[in-house]
Amino acid sequence: MKSLATALALSFTVAGTGAAQRPRADSTRVPTENDYYRMVTLPIPEGVVLEVGGLEMLPDGRLAVATRRGDVWLVENPGGPIGSRPHFTRYAQGLHEALGLAWRDGALYTAQRSELTRLRDTDGDGKADRYETVYSWPLSGNYHEYSFGPVFSPSGDMIVTLNLAWVGYGDSFVKWRGWMLKIGPDGKMTPVAAGFRSPSSFGYNLEGDLFYAENQGDWVGSGGITHVESGDFVGNPMGLKWSGEPGSPVKLTLKDIPDTGEPKYEVAKRVPHLKTPAVWFPHTILGTSTSAILVDSTRGAFGPFAGQLFVGDQGQSKIMRVFLEKVNGVYQGVVFPFREGFDSGVFREVWGSDGSMYVGQTSRGWPSTGKASYALQRLVWTGVTPFEAHRVEARPDGFDITFTMPVDRSTAADPASYKVSSFTYRYHHFYGSPVINQVAHRVRAVVVSPDGMSARLVVDSLRQGYIHEIVMSGVRSAGGVPLLHDLGYYTVNQIPAGAPLAIAAMPAAPSGRRLGIAKPRRVSTSPVAAMSKRQTDLPDDWNDKVDQTVSVEGQEGLKFSLTNFEVKAGSRVRIRFANVSDMLHNFVIVRPGSATPVVDAALRLGLDGMRLGFVPQMSEVLYHTGLIEPGKSESIYFEAPLAPGEYPFVCSFPGHAATMRGVMRVRR
């Protein structure tokens, strides 16, 4: 087997019996994610609107699917061979937006908006005839008061989380909104932790510790996963209204939480029990709305990542991979890209009995990169191991990167093959955050292990509390293949003690070098391109005369309020752009035919995106606003182009332009 693998030009390592499908040995082709993790789309019967809210695998191999329209479907033969169809039977109906599903002792449990419900089939006809309220909680009636879960704890309790309402900002109008609750089999409820904003997903790692996924928003600079323990306050203060209630393990109150815009890690030094993420996911790069959390418990059936977490993303239709370690008793770790290209918004993940992963998806109201409004897909490991960074571990003076297969020693040992920088986000009531305090770290040395499986990076001064971007674009496998994903983001909550690696005759390290940013700025005022493209004051030489004012709203559901408008060539135009949605948007007018290149360039801005308001510096961009927060607005002024034609406008924030686009017609 080894010789066969070596013979392949791309040097794939083939696992299993050899029956697994292998990519073709084509030396000219760059391997893709699909060569290792194949996507299989399950056919959904006509008329079944399978907007997945919950997924569970039953002991008999049937897949249970809860939907946002309130049905629970049982799918027989979900992973059958090609040509055999899955069979859908409706088990329950009429639930109010069921956003979770768990099986225990012959019953299915789901969270509806106002309660935790147990569904049972007592007469054996395959359909639930008991819809039992296990525990109920109040609602104010706001659409954003989603209820998620349950997940069974190792001790048999049910964990649920309750979203904040959205009224231009997140708020908690009724008890336990913004909280995680634990409900015993007897229906007794115990509050666990506070500070949640939109905690759609949570799950346990193999050690039995609980992690939850949060989405960027107010008080949340970027998405990430956080280790939750009883008494924690995880960040959004609105739920603290209820910390004085009997049974609350959280004692903080609203006034204990400073709104200074400092990094969350810094604030947490002063605010006891404020928990920072174990792993931050940089917004727009590794997702926009973290969703499912699934620990790899397949013992290798799903590939070489046993024990790691697969974290979904709804907005970007993809799944990330997380390696966690505990340093000084605190969880931290690294997140990598894993698999993208799902049909709709990834929301739920569950293991099939064969170690493949079922991925339930929905994008209704929350548009995703995958354009289908819902989907059910299966991710199957092909048996071929990709060349990946398997994990990154912190060291006193750097990182230890372990790969999935031996590396090419020369590229892996070359410091120039790596780039490391660190940054963080603001902790404040504003929606999201720019990337702040970004610093480049010099990679002083790299030592490759004797077996070629790992590389020890000696890096200038790790920064505690910061996210460290590690780019490994120069590294090749022993067979000459580049990494399938060449970057990861390691959150350093703790720097391990111990001796630094002895390195002979390294030049003295200059202190961290600032990248680009003279001083951090608020999102909405980030200076971008030349003022002529973003003129926010009435130009003096216009003598207070505007020929035409166009008002545009950025609306919920990723829409502009209008899809076209007309201006006269050369006329003086004011665009008043108001963001009435709950996400960040900009308004960018580009040259005819150049919407796609501008949107693509905005996506590639990476960490610089927030600083630049996701407006790439290129000549195709004609006029634009800044990145506008929810509830804010901005006017820009420009003289319309002299050449008549159709000038596209878009929101260039990653993932938005598919629906947020239109045309400015310039007429003679």
Place this chain on the structure above:
Amino acid sequence: MTRRLFILLVTALASTGSAQSPSSVGTALPQGVPLTTLSAFRPTSVNWRIVGAATADRSRPLAMTDEPGTGVLVNTPAPGATGNLFTTWEHGDLDLSLDLMMPRGSNSGLYLMGRYEVQLLDSWGVRTPTFADLGGIYQRWDEARGAGREGFEGTPPRQNASRAPGLWQHLEISFRAPTFKGAQKVTNARFATVTLNGVVVQENVEVTGPTRAAGFTDELPAGPLMIQGDHGPVAMRNIRYQSHAGSAAVDSARSHPAAPAPSRAAPGPIVVEPRLEPIVLRSFIRHRGATRVTAVSVADPAGAHFSYDLAQGALLYLWRGPFIETTQMWHSRGDSQTAEPLGSTITLPGTPALAFLADQNSPWPDSVDERQFRRDGYELDPTGRPTFLYQVRGVAVEDAIRSGADGLSVRRELHLRAPAGTAAPEGLYLQVAEDSRVTQQSDGTFVVGDGSYYLTLSPAGAEPVIRRKSGREELLLPVRFERGEARVSYTIVW
């Protein structure tokens, strides 16, 4: 009387869902037809009279009795007295609203301008209405078309929104007269909307000429309103209108400035309908100006649907016909999370069905005491129909609400069990009805509201309590336990 009528009207308006014509919601039309004498009408035959009240036995064909007084217009045709009734005034464009009562099997009609008919009929129980049912635009008729082909045009109502004979029903018509240039007709007469018991049953329906049996065969810019008198008995009251008689009536639809074209199409409605099995659907529901966040609506293929608040053990609405629209819950994020009944709803108080009262005069609570209430969900019977389960002060309650087989009624049965080993609970009552009035008829049936629906108690021997307070009446049934159990039930017919 007038005040009570007003309350009924307001209640009827407030109770309707999105199906109601938006143009007429909540705005009383400015002019009333005085029903103290027949002075608003041209002289006619003696079948037309002003009375104080009218009642019709829903089981006896064409039966209607009345009491002396004023406020109600009745037609009781008799041999030699079958004249139609014409208003003294004439109208062009007209907005009209009135209450009407159809005796069992009776037939009448409202002819706008004396020419264009909205059919009035006892259509209770008709599954698939035609142009000849209540709310239909009746056919035209032309002998010259040849035998068997005389009838033409005519538009059925979108749904049968009828109530039972003898109940007061509410009809609103927004009518546009034909327009002329000289003697030449330019546009046809048109019913902008016809709204029956709160639901739009006709919208933008043109009529090319006078209906069969019209008062006139020609077409003119103005004419009197005509009520058909020669077919069967009918009662009307609270007739109000806004006319644009004789003026160069401006068609509101045609004269509206062009609305800006929406940049995106509105979503097509998402509608849920039962097929062979019932549907039990959770949602928010708007009820009397508030949002019920723990509502469940049940569609029964037999025909009668209802909404219920699980957190209160309270009935909210009853209706027949199309079930429910979920667009506001299932389109995009579903901003309001509401489902909206598509039929003509009977609005019920929405207060808890059961309550412990300190004494017989204690006020009925608006909501349950949450410390003493626990909702347990529901179980489905083998046909898929739910029984709601909850506990109040330890008493286990099974609340079963079922459509009658004909879809014309709903029966509610509560089965209560006291906690084991305790004395029979004292002071527990079932609130059967609460409305402006609760009146018992000679056959034992109650009429709730000012003719809103019928209600019967079972067993017939139950001894209800009627309480009157601040202009409202309430029907309570004391719950009596025997060997730790109690059963109480009642049936609503509408």
